[in-house]
Amino acid sequence: MADADPAEPLAMSRLMAELQQSNPQLAMLAQLMQARTIVAEPVSPDLSDEVVRLAEQLAAAEAKIDAMKRQARRLVGNYHAACDRLADLAAALGACGLCWGEDSGCPSCRGRGRPGMVRPDPEIRARLLGPPRPRAGSAEHSAAPCRPPREMNDAQSL
Numbered sequence: 130m131a132d133a134d135p136a137e138p139l140a141m142s143r144l145m146a147e148l149q150q151s152n153p154q155l156a157m158l159a160q161l162m163q164a165r166t167i168v169a170e171p172v173s174p175d176l177s178d179e180v181v182r183l184a185e186q187l188a189a190a191e192a193k194i195d196a197m198k199r200q201a202r203r204l205v206g207n208y209h210a211a212c213d214r215l216a217d218l219a220a221a222l223g224a225c226g227l228c229w230g231e232d233s234g235c236p237s238c239r240g241r242g243r244p245g246m247v248r249p250d251p252e253i254r255a256r257l258l259g260p261p262r263p264r265a266g267s268a269e270h271s272a273a274p275c276r277p278p279r280e281m282n283d284a285q286s287l
């Protein structure tokens with residue numbers, strides 16, 4: 130019911146100052162007792178050990194974060210390199226570089242961009258796949274190497 134006297138902290142500090150003059154050890158004890166009432170949680174007896182331990186944990190966590198950032202940058206770089214290679218391969222095969230003909234909603238090809246659907250880029254094709262092979266129907270392919278030998282033997286025996 131009774132409000133705290135606003136002059137009380139002032140009176141207390143004056144009392145402490147007087148005590149400091151007359152009996153410094155008792156003043157220190159009084160200050161410690163006052164401090165104990167303010168601090169709610171018990172304080173670790175050796176704070177420096179705790180601080181060192183937390184600083185080590187912080188340093189380890191920061192090192193882990195740095196390593197993860199480096200790994201993430203590497204992964205993003207690899208992802209972009211793979212996308213570039215895939216786009217080059219699509220151009221070499223005449224496919225849509227966005228979806229390879231697998232997305233009917235593709236803004237580039239509307240799902241019609243399978244390999245061979247457009248003229249391949251000759252430079253990229255030569256770089257990735259080497260010089261163009263002779264086309265089917267040329268002299269090299271007329272021997273039909275896929276035919277089983279037995280069939281050929283049967284034909285000779287007739």
Ligand SMILES: [Zn+2]
Pocket residue numbers: 225226227228229230231232235236237238239240241242
């Ligand atoms: Zn597409």
